[in-house]
Amino acid sequence: xSNTVPRPGAAxxxxxxxxxxxxxxPNKSGNVSCRSAGGFLITPAGVPYRDLxxxxxxxxxxxxxxxxxxxxxxxxWRMHAAIYARRPDAAAIVHTHSPRATALACAGRGIxxxxxxxxxxxxxxxxxxxATFGTAELAATAVxxxxxxxxxxxxxxxxxAIGGSLEDAHAVAVEVENLAGEYLxxxxxxxxxxxxxxxxxxxxxxxxxxYGRLKR
Ligand SMILES: [Zn+2]
Numbered sequence: 411x412s413n414t415v416p417r418p419g420a421a422x423x424x425x426x427x428x429x430x431x432x433x434x435x436p437n438k439s440g441n442v443s444c445r446s447a448g449g450f451l452i453t454p455a456g457v458p459y460r461d462l463x464x465x466x467x468x469x470x471x472x473x474x475x476x477x478x479x480x481x482x483x484x485x486x487w488r489m490h491a492a493i494y495a496r497r498p499d500a501a502a503i504v505h506t507h508s509p510r511a512t513a514l515a516c517a518g519r520g521i522x523x524x525x526x527x528x529x530x531x532x533x534x535x536x537x538x539x540x541a542t543f544g545t546a547e548l549a550a551t552a553v554x555x556x557x558x559x560x561x562x563x564x565x566x567x568x569x570x571a572i573g574g575s576l577e578d579a580h581a582v583a584v585e586v587e588n589l590a591g592e593y594l595x596x597x598x599x600x601x602x603x604x605x606x607x608x609x610x611x612x613x614x615x616x617x618x619x620x621y622g623r624l625k626r
Contacts, residue, residue, distance in 0.1 A: 419464035
């Protein structure tokens with residue numbers, strides 16, 4: 411398995427290291443995966459992103475458990491498996507603990523549609539209730555938070571973003587952090603965001619259709 415990792419491995423490593431360099435996955439947090447011939451390929455547990463090589467990545471079936479031996483997948487493999495099982499439109503998944511979005515997640519605060527770029531996420535970004543990391547409960551919570559969306563905040567935890575490609579999932583995760591920073595800036599200035607209405611949001615979502623059709 412690990413010695414026949416297909417080409418997406420290099421792309422997963424590039425995205426992981428870019429997230430790390432941008433400070434979006436502090437202290438080895440987060441994980442990245444994409445679909446592969448045998449299911450999906452995911453970053454391993456406990457390996458610093460800068461040291462990752464394709465052989466460290468772990469391939470898992472969408473329905474099933476990791477092998478008893480060999481490299482250990484990220485502790486959040488259940489969350490990735492559950493999303494791939496339920497979302498045919500997800501070709502890749504990026505999970506971060508990006509600081510500003512995580513700050514909102516720790517306040518139980520989702521992100522309202524105050525900027526048109528939120529259309530990348532498919533609309534307002536929900537904040538889901540807390541569930542313990544690595545559990546089936548968190549996996550189910552993430553799937554619910556992503557209903558009709560490409561991103562959700564995981565309460566007291568972080569962000570999960572999906573896309574029709576690894577690049578798209580990466581772009582969504584980065585944009586969630588941008589939006590969180592803008593929202594926090596408004597909140598700390600005591601400003602009330604003026605929200606885009608549903609019609610305008612639908613128009614922008616349509617203009618972003620090259621990000622792949624969202625499963626609703
Ligand atoms: Zn996490």
